[in-house]
Amino acid sequence: MALHIDTLGYGAAFLTTISFIPQALKVWREDNTSAISLGMYSLFVMGILLWLVYGAYIANYPITVANGITLCLAVSILYKKLQHVRAGRKL
Amino acid sequence: MALHIDTLGYGAAFLTTISFIPQALKVWREDNTSAISLGMYSLFVMGILLWLVYGAYIANYPITVANGITLCLAVSILYKKLQHVRAGRKL
Structure with a gap:
Protein backbone atom coordinates (compact mmCIF):
# COMPACT_ATOMS: atom_id res chain seq x y z
CA MET A 1 0.00 0.00 0.00
CA ALA A 2 2.87 2.36 0.90
CA LEU A 3 4.00 2.23 -2.72
CA HIS A 4 0.69 3.78 -3.82
CA ILE A 5 1.00 6.63 -1.33
CA ASP A 6 4.47 7.60 -2.47
CA THR A 7 3.42 7.28 -6.09
CA LEU A 8 0.54 9.65 -5.31
CA GLY A 9 2.97 12.15 -3.83
CA TYR A 10 5.38 11.86 -6.75
CA GLY A 11 2.46 12.15 -9.19
CA ALA A 12 1.19 15.27 -7.44
CA ALA A 13 4.68 16.84 -7.41
CA PHE A 14 5.18 15.95 -11.08
CA LEU A 15 1.85 17.47 -12.22
CA THR A 16 2.13 20.69 -10.20
CA THR A 17 5.73 21.13 -11.40
CA ILE A 18 5.20 20.53 -15.13
CA SER A 19 2.00 22.62 -15.06
CA PHE A 20 4.16 25.76 -15.12
CA ILE A 21 5.77 24.77 -18.43
CA PRO A 22 2.74 25.66 -20.63
CA GLN A 23 2.28 28.92 -18.71
CA ALA A 24 5.93 29.94 -19.13
CA LEU A 25 5.87 29.02 -22.85
CA LYS A 26 2.61 30.96 -23.39
CA VAL A 27 3.89 34.10 -21.61
CA TRP A 28 7.17 34.12 -23.54
CA ARG A 29 5.67 33.17 -26.92
CA GLU A 30 2.80 35.65 -26.82
CA ASP A 31 4.69 38.31 -24.84
CA ASN A 32 1.46 38.87 -22.91
CA THR A 33 1.25 38.99 -19.12
CA SER A 34 -1.80 41.26 -18.82
CA ALA A 35 -3.83 38.67 -16.90
CA ILE A 36 -0.87 37.43 -14.88
CA SER A 37 -0.82 38.69 -11.28
CA LEU A 38 2.44 40.28 -10.18
CA GLY A 39 1.32 39.67 -6.59
CA MET A 40 0.83 35.97 -7.22
CA TYR A 41 4.21 35.30 -8.78
CA SER A 42 6.05 37.44 -6.21
CA LEU A 43 4.51 35.51 -3.32
CA PHE A 44 4.74 32.20 -5.16
CA VAL A 45 8.46 32.56 -5.94
CA MET A 46 9.16 33.38 -2.28
CA GLY A 47 7.14 30.35 -1.20
CA ILE A 48 8.88 28.04 -3.65
CA LEU A 49 12.24 29.32 -2.43
CA LEU A 50 11.26 28.34 1.10
CA TRP A 51 10.15 24.89 -0.14
CA LEU A 52 13.54 24.51 -1.84
CA VAL A 53 15.46 25.40 1.32
CA TYR A 54 13.13 23.17 3.36
CA GLY A 55 13.57 20.21 0.99
CA ALA A 56 17.36 20.64 0.89
CA TYR A 57 17.53 20.98 4.68
CA ILE A 58 15.61 17.75 5.31
CA ALA A 59 17.50 16.14 2.40
CA ASN A 60 14.24 15.29 0.62
CA VAL A 75 10.96 33.14 -12.04
CA SER A 76 10.86 33.22 -15.85
CA ILE A 77 7.16 34.21 -15.69
CA LEU A 78 7.82 36.79 -12.96
CA TYR A 79 10.75 38.19 -14.99
CA LYS A 80 8.55 38.64 -18.07
CA LYS A 81 5.85 40.32 -15.95
CA LEU A 82 8.40 42.70 -14.41
CA GLN A 83 9.69 43.53 -17.90
CA HIS A 84 6.17 44.59 -18.84
CA VAL A 85 5.62 46.53 -15.63
CA ARG A 86 8.90 48.43 -16.20
CA ALA A 87 7.82 49.12 -19.79
CA GLY A 88 4.71 50.72 -18.34
CA ARG A 89 2.35 48.13 -19.68
CA LYS A 90 -0.95 47.56 -17.81
CA LEU A 91 -0.37 45.79 -14.44
CA MET B 1 16.38 23.48 15.48
CA ALA B 2 13.45 21.26 14.38
CA LEU B 3 11.08 24.13 15.12
CA HIS B 4 12.75 26.25 12.40
CA ILE B 5 12.40 23.48 9.84
CA ASP B 6 8.69 23.05 10.42
CA THR B 7 8.21 26.80 10.44
CA LEU B 8 9.99 26.90 7.08
CA GLY B 9 7.60 24.27 5.73
CA TYR B 10 4.54 26.05 7.09
CA GLY B 11 5.83 29.37 5.74
CA ALA B 12 6.39 27.83 2.30
CA ALA B 13 2.91 26.26 2.30
CA PHE B 14 1.34 29.53 3.48
CA LEU B 15 3.04 31.65 0.77
CA THR B 16 2.38 29.27 -2.14
CA THR B 17 -1.25 28.92 -1.01
CA ILE B 18 -2.11 32.62 -0.54
CA SER B 19 -0.25 33.51 -3.74
CA PHE B 20 -3.27 32.30 -5.72
CA ILE B 21 -5.57 34.85 -4.04
CA PRO B 22 -4.31 37.90 -5.99
CA GLN B 23 -4.40 35.90 -9.24
CA ALA B 24 -7.98 34.74 -8.66
CA LEU B 25 -9.09 38.28 -7.70
CA LYS B 26 -7.37 39.77 -10.77
CA VAL B 27 -8.92 37.25 -13.18
CA TRP B 28 -12.42 37.73 -11.79
CA ARG B 29 -12.19 41.51 -11.38
CA GLU B 30 -10.75 42.21 -14.83
CA ASP B 31 -12.53 39.32 -16.57
CA ASN B 32 -9.29 38.75 -18.48
CA THR B 33 -7.62 35.34 -18.82
CA SER B 34 -5.86 35.97 -22.16
CA ALA B 35 -2.40 35.34 -20.69
CA ILE B 36 -3.55 32.50 -18.43
CA SER B 37 -2.60 29.03 -19.70
CA LEU B 38 -5.47 26.54 -19.87
CA GLY B 39 -2.84 23.80 -19.93
CA MET B 40 -1.27 25.05 -16.72
CA TYR B 41 -4.43 25.25 -14.68
CA SER B 42 -5.74 21.91 -15.98
CA LEU B 43 -2.53 20.12 -14.97
CA PHE B 44 -2.19 22.16 -11.78
CA VAL B 45 -5.73 21.37 -10.56
CA MET B 46 -5.12 17.65 -11.18
CA GLY B 47 -1.83 17.85 -9.27
CA ILE B 48 -3.38 19.73 -6.36
CA LEU B 49 -6.16 17.14 -6.20
CA LEU B 50 -3.53 14.42 -5.86
CA TRP B 51 -1.77 16.45 -3.13
CA LEU B 52 -5.11 16.73 -1.32
CA VAL B 53 -5.77 12.97 -1.48
CA TYR B 54 -2.13 12.32 -0.48
CA GLY B 55 -2.33 14.71 2.49
CA ALA B 56 -5.66 13.27 3.65
CA TYR B 57 -4.38 9.71 3.26
CA ILE B 58 -1.30 10.29 5.40
CA ALA B 59 -3.43 12.44 7.76
CA ASN B 60 -1.11 15.41 7.27
CA VAL B 75 -10.49 25.89 -9.81
CA SER B 76 -11.99 29.41 -9.77
CA ILE B 77 -9.26 30.56 -12.19
CA LEU B 78 -9.69 27.47 -14.40
CA TYR B 79 -13.48 28.01 -14.39
CA LYS B 80 -13.09 31.62 -15.57
CA LYS B 81 -10.64 30.50 -18.31
CA LEU B 82 -13.07 27.78 -19.50
CA GLN B 83 -15.86 30.38 -19.57
CA HIS B 84 -13.74 32.45 -21.94
CA VAL B 85 -12.74 29.47 -24.07
CA ARG B 86 -16.42 28.47 -24.43
CA ALA B 87 -17.26 32.07 -25.35
CA GLY B 88 -14.71 31.74 -28.13
CA ARG B 89 -12.30 34.25 -26.68
CA LYS B 90 -8.60 33.91 -27.57
CA LEU B 91 -7.06 30.87 -25.90
Whole structure:
Protein backbone atom coordinates (compact mmCIF):
# COMPACT_ATOMS: atom_id res chain seq x y z
CA MET A 1 0.00 0.00 0.00
CA ALA A 2 2.87 2.36 0.90
CA LEU A 3 4.00 2.23 -2.72
CA HIS A 4 0.69 3.78 -3.82
CA ILE A 5 1.00 6.63 -1.33
CA ASP A 6 4.47 7.60 -2.47
CA THR A 7 3.42 7.28 -6.09
CA LEU A 8 0.54 9.65 -5.31
CA GLY A 9 2.97 12.15 -3.83
CA TYR A 10 5.38 11.86 -6.75
CA GLY A 11 2.46 12.15 -9.19
CA ALA A 12 1.19 15.27 -7.44
CA ALA A 13 4.68 16.84 -7.41
CA PHE A 14 5.18 15.95 -11.08
CA LEU A 15 1.85 17.47 -12.22
CA THR A 16 2.13 20.69 -10.20
CA THR A 17 5.73 21.13 -11.40
CA ILE A 18 5.20 20.53 -15.13
CA SER A 19 2.00 22.62 -15.06
CA PHE A 20 4.16 25.76 -15.12
CA ILE A 21 5.77 24.77 -18.43
CA PRO A 22 2.74 25.66 -20.63
CA GLN A 23 2.28 28.92 -18.71
CA ALA A 24 5.93 29.94 -19.13
CA LEU A 25 5.87 29.02 -22.85
CA LYS A 26 2.61 30.96 -23.39
CA VAL A 27 3.89 34.10 -21.61
CA TRP A 28 7.17 34.12 -23.54
CA ARG A 29 5.67 33.17 -26.92
CA GLU A 30 2.80 35.65 -26.82
CA ASP A 31 4.69 38.31 -24.84
CA ASN A 32 1.46 38.87 -22.91
CA THR A 33 1.25 38.99 -19.12
CA SER A 34 -1.80 41.26 -18.82
CA ALA A 35 -3.83 38.67 -16.90
CA ILE A 36 -0.87 37.43 -14.88
CA SER A 37 -0.82 38.69 -11.28
CA LEU A 38 2.44 40.28 -10.18
CA GLY A 39 1.32 39.67 -6.59
CA MET A 40 0.83 35.97 -7.22
CA TYR A 41 4.21 35.30 -8.78
CA SER A 42 6.05 37.44 -6.21
CA LEU A 43 4.51 35.51 -3.32
CA PHE A 44 4.74 32.20 -5.16
CA VAL A 45 8.46 32.56 -5.94
CA MET A 46 9.16 33.38 -2.28
CA GLY A 47 7.14 30.35 -1.20
CA ILE A 48 8.88 28.04 -3.65
CA LEU A 49 12.24 29.32 -2.43
CA LEU A 50 11.26 28.34 1.10
CA TRP A 51 10.15 24.89 -0.14
CA LEU A 52 13.54 24.51 -1.84
CA VAL A 53 15.46 25.40 1.32
CA TYR A 54 13.13 23.17 3.36
CA GLY A 55 13.57 20.21 0.99
CA ALA A 56 17.36 20.64 0.89
CA TYR A 57 17.53 20.98 4.68
CA ILE A 58 15.61 17.75 5.31
CA ALA A 59 17.50 16.14 2.40
CA ASN A 60 14.24 15.29 0.62
CA TYR A 61 15.19 14.77 -3.01
CA PRO A 62 11.70 14.99 -4.66
CA ILE A 63 10.75 18.20 -2.80
CA THR A 64 14.12 19.77 -3.69
CA VAL A 65 14.10 18.78 -7.38
CA ALA A 66 10.39 19.55 -7.97
CA ASN A 67 10.65 22.98 -6.37
CA GLY A 68 13.95 23.70 -8.11
CA ILE A 69 12.28 23.19 -11.50
CA THR A 70 9.16 25.10 -10.47
CA LEU A 71 11.32 27.97 -9.24
CA CYS A 72 13.04 28.34 -12.63
CA LEU A 73 9.69 28.35 -14.44
CA ALA A 74 7.98 30.73 -11.99
CA VAL A 75 10.96 33.14 -12.04
CA SER A 76 10.86 33.22 -15.85
CA ILE A 77 7.16 34.21 -15.69
CA LEU A 78 7.82 36.79 -12.96
CA TYR A 79 10.75 38.19 -14.99
CA LYS A 80 8.55 38.64 -18.07
CA LYS A 81 5.85 40.32 -15.95
CA LEU A 82 8.40 42.70 -14.41
CA GLN A 83 9.69 43.53 -17.90
CA HIS A 84 6.17 44.59 -18.84
CA VAL A 85 5.62 46.53 -15.63
CA ARG A 86 8.90 48.43 -16.20
CA ALA A 87 7.82 49.12 -19.79
CA GLY A 88 4.71 50.72 -18.34
CA ARG A 89 2.35 48.13 -19.68
CA LYS A 90 -0.95 47.56 -17.81
CA LEU A 91 -0.37 45.79 -14.44
CA MET B 1 16.38 23.48 15.48
CA ALA B 2 13.45 21.26 14.38
CA LEU B 3 11.08 24.13 15.12
CA HIS B 4 12.75 26.25 12.40
CA ILE B 5 12.40 23.48 9.84
CA ASP B 6 8.69 23.05 10.42
CA THR B 7 8.21 26.80 10.44
CA LEU B 8 9.99 26.90 7.08
CA GLY B 9 7.60 24.27 5.73
CA TYR B 10 4.54 26.05 7.09
CA GLY B 11 5.83 29.37 5.74
CA ALA B 12 6.39 27.83 2.30
CA ALA B 13 2.91 26.26 2.30
CA PHE B 14 1.34 29.53 3.48
CA LEU B 15 3.04 31.65 0.77
CA THR B 16 2.38 29.27 -2.14
CA THR B 17 -1.25 28.92 -1.01
CA ILE B 18 -2.11 32.62 -0.54
CA SER B 19 -0.25 33.51 -3.74
CA PHE B 20 -3.27 32.30 -5.72
CA ILE B 21 -5.57 34.85 -4.04
CA PRO B 22 -4.31 37.90 -5.99
CA GLN B 23 -4.40 35.90 -9.24
CA ALA B 24 -7.98 34.74 -8.66
CA LEU B 25 -9.09 38.28 -7.70
CA LYS B 26 -7.37 39.77 -10.77
CA VAL B 27 -8.92 37.25 -13.18
CA TRP B 28 -12.42 37.73 -11.79
CA ARG B 29 -12.19 41.51 -11.38
CA GLU B 30 -10.75 42.21 -14.83
CA ASP B 31 -12.53 39.32 -16.57
CA ASN B 32 -9.29 38.75 -18.48
CA THR B 33 -7.62 35.34 -18.82
CA SER B 34 -5.86 35.97 -22.16
CA ALA B 35 -2.40 35.34 -20.69
CA ILE B 36 -3.55 32.50 -18.43
CA SER B 37 -2.60 29.03 -19.70
CA LEU B 38 -5.47 26.54 -19.87
CA GLY B 39 -2.84 23.80 -19.93
CA MET B 40 -1.27 25.05 -16.72
CA TYR B 41 -4.43 25.25 -14.68
CA SER B 42 -5.74 21.91 -15.98
CA LEU B 43 -2.53 20.12 -14.97
CA PHE B 44 -2.19 22.16 -11.78
CA VAL B 45 -5.73 21.37 -10.56
CA MET B 46 -5.12 17.65 -11.18
CA GLY B 47 -1.83 17.85 -9.27
CA ILE B 48 -3.38 19.73 -6.36
CA LEU B 49 -6.16 17.14 -6.20
CA LEU B 50 -3.53 14.42 -5.86
CA TRP B 51 -1.77 16.45 -3.13
CA LEU B 52 -5.11 16.73 -1.32
CA VAL B 53 -5.77 12.97 -1.48
CA TYR B 54 -2.13 12.32 -0.48
CA GLY B 55 -2.33 14.71 2.49
CA ALA B 56 -5.66 13.27 3.65
CA TYR B 57 -4.38 9.71 3.26
CA ILE B 58 -1.30 10.29 5.40
CA ALA B 59 -3.43 12.44 7.76
CA ASN B 60 -1.11 15.41 7.27
CA TYR B 61 -3.18 18.45 8.30
CA PRO B 62 -1.06 21.26 6.72
CA ILE B 63 -0.76 19.51 3.34
CA THR B 64 -4.50 18.81 3.31
CA VAL B 65 -5.61 22.32 4.35
CA ALA B 66 -3.09 24.19 2.17
CA ASN B 67 -3.98 22.18 -0.91
CA GLY B 68 -7.69 22.39 -0.16
CA ILE B 69 -7.50 26.19 -0.23
CA THR B 70 -5.24 26.22 -3.29
CA LEU B 71 -7.65 23.89 -5.07
CA CYS B 72 -10.59 26.26 -4.57
CA LEU B 73 -8.56 29.21 -5.86
CA ALA B 74 -7.09 27.32 -8.84
CA VAL B 75 -10.49 25.89 -9.81
CA SER B 76 -11.99 29.41 -9.77
CA ILE B 77 -9.26 30.56 -12.19
CA LEU B 78 -9.69 27.47 -14.40
CA TYR B 79 -13.48 28.01 -14.39
CA LYS B 80 -13.09 31.62 -15.57
CA LYS B 81 -10.64 30.50 -18.31
CA LEU B 82 -13.07 27.78 -19.50
CA GLN B 83 -15.86 30.38 -19.57
CA HIS B 84 -13.74 32.45 -21.94
CA VAL B 85 -12.74 29.47 -24.07
CA ARG B 86 -16.42 28.47 -24.43
CA ALA B 87 -17.26 32.07 -25.35
CA GLY B 88 -14.71 31.74 -28.13
CA ARG B 89 -12.30 34.25 -26.68
CA LYS B 90 -8.60 33.91 -27.57
CA LEU B 91 -7.06 30.87 -25.90
